Amino acid sequence: MKQLFSILAAIAMTMGIEAKTIVVYFSATETTKAAAQQIAKEQNAVLWEIVPAEPYTPADLDWRNKQSRSSIEMNDPEARPTIKQCTNIMPYDTIYVGYPIWWGICPRIINSWIDNNLPQLEGKTLIPFATSGGSTIKQSVEYLRKTYPSLKWQGGKLIEK
Numbered sequence: 732m733k734q735l736f737s738i739l740a741a742i743a744m745t746m747g748i749e750a751k752t753i754v755v756y757f758s759a760t761e762t763t764k765a766a767a768q769q770i771a772k773e774q775n776a777v778l779w780e781i782v783p784a785e786p787y788t789p790a791d792l793d794w795r796n797k798q799s800r801s802s803i804e805m806n807d808p809e810a811r812p813t814i815k816q817c818t819n820i821m822p823y824d825t826i827y828v829g830y831p832i833w834w835g836i837c838p839r840i841i842n843s844w845i846d847n848n849l850p851q852l853e854g855k856t857l858i859p860f861a862t863s864g865g866s867t868i869k870q871s872v873e874y875l876r877k878t879y880p881s882l883k884w885q886g887g888k889l890i891e892k
């Protein structure tokens with residue numbers, strides 16, 4: 732059965748009709764990474780990690796400290812942390828976008844990734860997913876829809892730990 736699937740997938744790929752899905756995610760402490768890996772497996776999709784040019788240290792992630800890097804970034808709607816490597820999203824029609832909830836929304840590096848990939852993201856289906864310490868994904872999806880109204884957002888799923 733497994734072999735049959737591999738053969739069918741190979742034929743589909745040759746014909747250019749394979750599922751063109753990519754799972755793009757940012758994860759500071761690997762929780763969202765595990766969720767992304769699971770989705771990629773289920774969707775038979777390519778997996779791509781958004782890696783910050785400057786990694787986040789535990790001190791950077793201290794949300795109790797108003798002077799920490801994450802607090803400073805989240806306090807500034809225009810903050811766009813630099814990403815190490817760009818993504819080739821051209822071949823994909825459906826893009827899962829995963830992130831940890833920070834201050835109720837997505838980390839600013841998700842904005843960096845979207846900004847870096849506009850206008851190629853236009854017309855593609857974007858499906859947000861997230862992990863959190865208890866918050867829902869709702870506010871982050873509303874934020875993304877409001878910030879990027881021309882993009883085709885679909886659904887939004889919080890992955891329980």
Ligand SMILES: Cc1cc2nc3c(=O)[nH]c(=O)nc-3n(C[C@H](O)[C@H](O)[C@H](O)COP(=O)(O)O)c2cc1C
Pocket residue numbers: 757758759760761762763764792793794801802830831832833834835836862863864865866867
């Ligand atoms: C800076 C920062 C802010 C956070 N803000 C929230 C929040 O507003 N609501 C929440 O439920 N969890 C919050 N969390 C917890 C993370 O969303 C949660 O631990 C997530 O699963 C971490 O994912 P990761 O391991 O992929 O980085 C925050 C964590 C950090 C580091």
